[in-house]
Amino acid sequence: MSDIQCGNGKSSGGVKCRMSWYERFVQPCLVELLGSALFIFIGCLSVIENGPDTGVLQPALAHGLALGLIIAILGNISGGHFNPAVSLAATVIGGLKVMMLLPYWISQLCGGMIGAALAKAVSIEDKFWNASGAAFVTVQEHGHVAKALGAEIIFTTLLALAVCMGAINEKTQSPLAPFSIGFSVTVDILAGGAISGACMNPARAFGPAVVAGYWNFHWIYWLGTLLAGLLVGLIIRLLIGDGKTRLTLKGR
């Protein structure tokens, strides 16, 4: 994650960016699509094929490790978001050019649909429908909405913090960032898989919803995650960002 500046909006001082138009604008979107498709393919299958004896361990490890490794191998090209809420937070703190936000979102949502469709294509039909195609079905009644929404906000906050502090905010950048981010997904699912599904990613919600045609309470996974993306952007801009990123409290 050392040379994402050029393709990602943070042009470093005197260094002239010599990447081609293709590498700055097209390749990052291609990579967000490819990575989102692979991540959501693995994620959906780990839910569809989840065994009865291991609780949430299988989806927790599959989602987290898959996200971590895909960021490790593709993050240097696109920043490694694979998640519209994360791209929103990155944009707020200056880690992604505003003009790239919409192309990233479209790439991530297309990736989500491709991943979910491939998961449907290779899984046995019975298992696929038993799991509602890995769409989020945890919330079944209105009384449960507030808790699920609150949970999604906090879970996504941890994930977006892991991306923004581990891979963008210079003072806290770390070579371990890919797996820090992946583990934030793992622990969120271990903590709240049974509360809200621990989605944290509109593309992960959207893809299977399209493929399985399941849209109940779908809005929770957009509202909660995008609110968290905004919240993390503000926390970093106002309070915990480094001198370069923080907008306030910069005096000596």
Add this chain to the structure above:
Amino acid sequence: MSDIQCGNGKSSGGVKCRMSWYERFVQPCLVELLGSALFIFIGCLSVIENGPDTGVLQPALAHGLALGLIIAILGNISGGHFNPAVSLAATVIGGLKVMMLLPYWISQLCGGMIGAALAKAVSIEDKFWNASGAAFVTVQEHGHVAKALGAEIIFTTLLALAVCMGAINEKTQSPLAPFSIGFSVTVDILAGGAISGACMNPARAFGPAVVAGYWNFHWIYWLGTLLAGLLVGLIIRLLIGDGKTRLTLKGR
């Protein structure tokens, strides 16, 4: 964990510290509060939502990976303690200014209460009370106290050693420190979750105790962990620290 010197008490020789008052004193406390809240939120939920088929794997992985990733993304600002016993050990070996110990403790305990309260807010009431809000209920009789206290001392020793040797003692500092520390929590829970609860952290004990109003044998998790913090400080100062940290046996 490379530039924690300025905010953390170890001012390196000739390098002049140019961080602002906010970055040296307020931001570390804010980050300790935020990190403790997120860590204890995840930890409590992983206990409240723990499934019947996976033993202690779910809380062990959730606590350990959550602590590891939060240290990886926030450690460069505050040193990444999120634990009063760890802050005590760090103070003893010179990794935290004495004047920052009390503010750190207050931040960590407030974070613990916030994390536990958020865990209560998003979880189903039945599950919350079945798990006593993730307060430590392992010790139920006086005959069990000595074993639990001894276990907490040894478990916390491993955790505090992982922080002090992996992230502070210069000769053994390593970029893997965040996950070394996280894994110390994971293995402690795998080894002793059923003996003492493997708390190792007064803030992790205090938050849920306040929220659930459960105080039986609560003192074990203060006495054992703080004793271990002192013990680790002494072992490093007297025996295994590097030439700079060790107070004795410095001759040729």
Add this chain to the structure above:
Amino acid sequence: MSDIQCGNGKSSGGVKCRMSWYERFVQPCLVELLGSALFIFIGCLSVIENGPDTGVLQPALAHGLALGLIIAILGNISGGHFNPAVSLAATVIGGLKVMMLLPYWISQLCGGMIGAALAKAVSIEDKFWNASGAAFVTVQEHGHVAKALGAEIIFTTLLALAVCMGAINEKTQSPLAPFSIGFSVTVDILAGGAISGACMNPARAFGPAVVAGYWNFHWIYWLGTLLAGLLVGLIIRLLIGDGKTRLTLKGR
């Protein structure tokens, strides 16, 4: 994985390669044989000894962590493939000399047979035959072939991408590559162990097939994985490789 250039086909500009003939040609093959034998020994035993209560977690963690660690300790000598499909992808993107492909394949297949034979030697006979010696028996009917073949192609794509992007393509090389690659195997098994067996490696399929004499639908694990190796080579050469690796879209 920093100095694989000499033995592996990518001779870096002006640097003269001073490794001996033994180190350039024989040692890499020896290491591929040794690593494949150890990896496949662990992998087969984790299937033969798989317990009834933990779903696919045991083989998923055993295969993934074993591959990751063996790449970490031997990868600097041979590139760390241990898999004919990965060697094919590496050859296509210029990460392995064409003349070394066949020797690597032979080493990997011999390693596979040795590993499977050792697994047979140390396991109890009943358990060995109950698990068909860890040969791939998931596909039992013709109606299931298309799904299994498709799954193997996508799973192997993720694995080969992890190797080629994480360890060969310069822009995205990362010190975390060994465990990124290992985790790609773990998540593939978590996602699709029950669909196709999540083999992703002709040597892993071939060794146990020889030792157990089980050849039903064996061709799936050659065709699917090698196709994926080719596919990944093309994706990188045409679309997502860096300026040095990509053959197209190089203009400003």
Add this chain to the structure above:
Amino acid sequence: MSDIQCGNGKSSGGVKCRMSWYERFVQPCLVELLGSALFIFIGCLSVIENGPDTGVLQPALAHGLALGLIIAILGNISGGHFNPAVSLAATVIGGLKVMMLLPYWISQLCGGMIGAALAKAVSIEDKFWNASGAAFVTVQEHGHVAKALGAEIIFTTLLALAVCMGAINEKTQSPLAPFSIGFSVTVDILAGGAISGACMNPARAFGPAVVAGYWNFHWIYWLGTLLAGLLVGLIIRLLIGDGKTRLTLKGR
């Protein structure tokens, strides 16, 4: 693991070793004792407290992650062996001075007894004796000895290779070595916990044997592991070591 040369026998060319006698000879032994005690304490408890629903996952993760983290935090002082068979292999390839081998062995065996005794002290008596104090009881009949001995040899070969290639042999040294070594223990237990117990460490066998007074087939865990230590030393010295370590095939 960058500056183990001084205390560990490999004095690098012109660099004058300025560590004190205490740091070169006493501290490494102290650290081997401390690390072995903590590792074996965690390991034994993870067996004594192993739940009925998670197969070998709990001991596999506890042993592997504990060893990995303890090497990460203490390895720079002593080389991070905590295992007589590993110290033997390190000595054969020049990673440990011959005169330090016996002191290391004594430290490791004392650490093993302390760790096992502490595990007994904190665990409930029933559980302790049900698990025979975590002594190795897998082999119960003479017909099983050959398989168990063979398994221990291969398992320990993987562990000793991980140490010698990942942390000592310069060409393949890697910052990931601590967790590579830890994961070798994890995968060995996942593969063979039910065959031989996957001990791989005479100190891990000896400590609980003393504390529980259980000595049946104890010799397997000395003979198998030490043979593997020798075997790994020879493989590296003769075949896969780098130009500096290898004794043969050095011509152009």
